[in-house]
Amino acid sequence: MALACRVMHGEVHVETRSRFETVDLTRAIEGWLREKGAANGVLTIYIPHTTAAIAVNEAESGLLSDILDLLKELTRPGGGWRHNRIDNNAHAHLGNILVGPSVSVPVRKGRLLLGTWQSVLFIEMDGPRRRRVLLTFVGEVEE
Amino acid sequence: MALACRVMHGEVHVETRSRFETVDLTRAIEGWLREKGAANGVLTIYIPHTTAAIAVNEAESGLLSDILDLLKELTRPGGGWRHNRIDNNAHAHLGNILVGPSVSVPVRKGRLLLGTWQSVLFIEMDGPRRRRVLLTFVGEVEE
Amino acid sequence: MALACRVMHGEVHVETRSRFETVDLTRAIEGWLREKGAANGVLTIYIPHTTAAIAVNEAESGLLSDILDLLKELTRPGGGWRHNRIDNNAHAHLGNILVGPSVSVPVRKGRLLLGTWQSVLFIEMDGPRRRRVLLTFVGEVEE
Numbered sequence: 456m457a458l459a460c461r462v463m464h465g466e467v468h469v470e471t472r473s474r475f476e477t478v479d480l481t482r483a484i485e486g487w488l489r490e491k492g493a494a495n496g497v498l499t500i501y502i503p504h505t506t507a508a509i510a511v512n513e514a515e516s517g518l519l520s521d522i523l524d525l526l527k528e529l530t531r532p533g534g535g536w537r538h539n540r541i542d543n544n545a546h547a548h549l550g551n552i553l554v555g556p557s558v559s560v561p562v563r564k565g566r567l568l569l570g571t572w573q574s575v576l577f578i579e580m581d582g583p584r585r586r587r588v589l590l591t592f593v594g595e596v597e598e
Numbered sequence: 599m600a601l602a603c604r605v606m607h608g609e610v611h612v613e614t615r616s617r618f619e620t621v622d623l624t625r626a627i628e629g630w631l632r633e634k635g636a637a638n639g640v641l642t643i644y645i646p647h648t649t650a651a652i653a654v655n656e657a658e659s660g661l662l663s664d665i666l667d668l669l670k671e672l673t674r675p676g677g678g679w680r681h682n683r684i685d686n687n688a689h690a691h692l693g694n695i696l697v698g699p700s701v702s703v704p705v706r707k708g709r710l711l712l713g714t715w716q717s718v719l720f721i722e723m724d725g726p727r728r729r730r731v732l733l734t735f736v737g738e739v740e741e
Numbered sequence: 742m743a744l745a746c747r748v749m750h751g752e753v754h755v756e757t758r759s760r761f762e763t764v765d766l767t768r769a770i771e772g773w774l775r776e777k778g779a780a781n782g783v784l785t786i787y788i789p790h791t792t793a794a795i796a797v798n799e800a801e802s803g804l805l806s807d808i809l810d811l812l813k814e815l816t817r818p819g820g821g822w823r824h825n826r827i828d829n830n831a832h833a834h835l836g837n838i839l840v841g842p843s844v845s846v847p848v849r850k851g852r853l854l855l856g857t858w859q860s861v862l863f864i865e866m867d868g869p870r871r872r873r874v875l876l877t878f879v880g881e882v883e884e
Binding site for chain 1: 602603638639640653654655656658659660661663664665667668672696697698701702703704706711712713714715716736737738
Binding site for chain 2: 745746781782783796797798799801802803804806807808810811815839840841844845846847849854855856857858859879880881
């Protein structure tokens with residue numbers, strides 16, 4: 456028998472310590488799914504921030520540096536952007552435009568359906584800051 | 599008691615007036631959510647277009663220019679792209695590839711869970727055109 | 742009367758034949774929706790891979806080359822990335838960061854609500870490989 460779907464909201468927090476930094480959120484998110492009894496559905500991972508981003512990729516230390524290097528190269532921190540006249544972080548807003556503020560990941564039997572090399576990555580581009588990551592599960596819940 | 603989830607489809611329209619332009623959709627989308635009685639769930643904001651994009655960021659006028667400048671820099675309007683042999687808008691398709699055609703935003707108590715500085719932005723790269731923005735809410739609805 | 746929502750998981754497979762390649766997934770995905778009796782809701786299309794990406798754009802052959810050319814230009818295959826010291830595919834991971842691993846598309850009366858020029862595109866950046874595309878439908882199902 457198919458269970459009815461339900462909605463559950465929650466959040467995890469990240470304290471970043473540098474201006475540029477990546478944080479692996481996978482364990483915190485999987486802990487939240489377990490605690491809530493999420494079973495089958497989709498998890499929307501969303502940040503209410505404009506100077507950070509969410510991606511899903513491999514948490515290999517060299518690659519994590521490469522990701523930040525690529526974003527700096529494309530968005531030029533301190534460059535002649537108009538937004539830098541009022542706040543010196545245009546690059547971080549632009550990095551969010553390119554990478555995005557959310558990702559939706561399927562959930563099955565309570566687990567994110569991540570591939571072998573995938574981790575959910577928070578990308579800080581204007582830290583250090585206290586950041587929120589909003590989690591919304593829509594799907595079947597364990598009774 | 600948990601309410602059962604439901605699906606509601608709708609759309610808002612945008613008339614762009616320039617080749618490159620950003621339009622803040624936040625109020626129109628929140629108006630739709632209210633009108634429909636959406637309560638808790640996820641809103642998928644999706645454009646059925648290949649030469650525009652959807653982002654979520656700060657609607658500050660300098661930054662909005664910076665976003666368009668960055669996209670022009672990366673995708674080079676009028677550049678030597680193959681698609682420009684048949685239609686002079688390869689840059690706009692490429693901007694859509696980088697930014698994306700959709701975003702999913704959590705909804706709680708009938709409001710988008712946007713951060714303080716977040717607006718939902720329609721990014722026109724091949725206007726002026728009449729554009730559609732498809733809204734699909736999945737979640738609990740007020741009775 | 743509103744039907745209750747349900748969740749359905751599935752997948753389609755892609756065998757890529759080149760290092761860089763795009764594959765149009767639209768027909769395979771629409772076939773899956775029909776087979777499953779999906780009616781109204783949202784389909785999350787998600788790849789459990791870190792060196793490929795998912796986009797929605799026009800399947801015009803010149804443009805498909807342009808997309809791969811842009812990604813190569815921005816991410817420089819064989820470039821001096823740190824990740825290339827352990828695996829020569831940093832560019833493909835970086836392309837995934839820019840384009841993304843998933844897209845959510847509204848479904849109505851069993852069809853993806855794609856625009857006239859939209860196709861769902863799998864973007865291979867480190868092939869040839871056998872790839873999986875995970876499909877999760879949340880919404881109303883035909884009885």
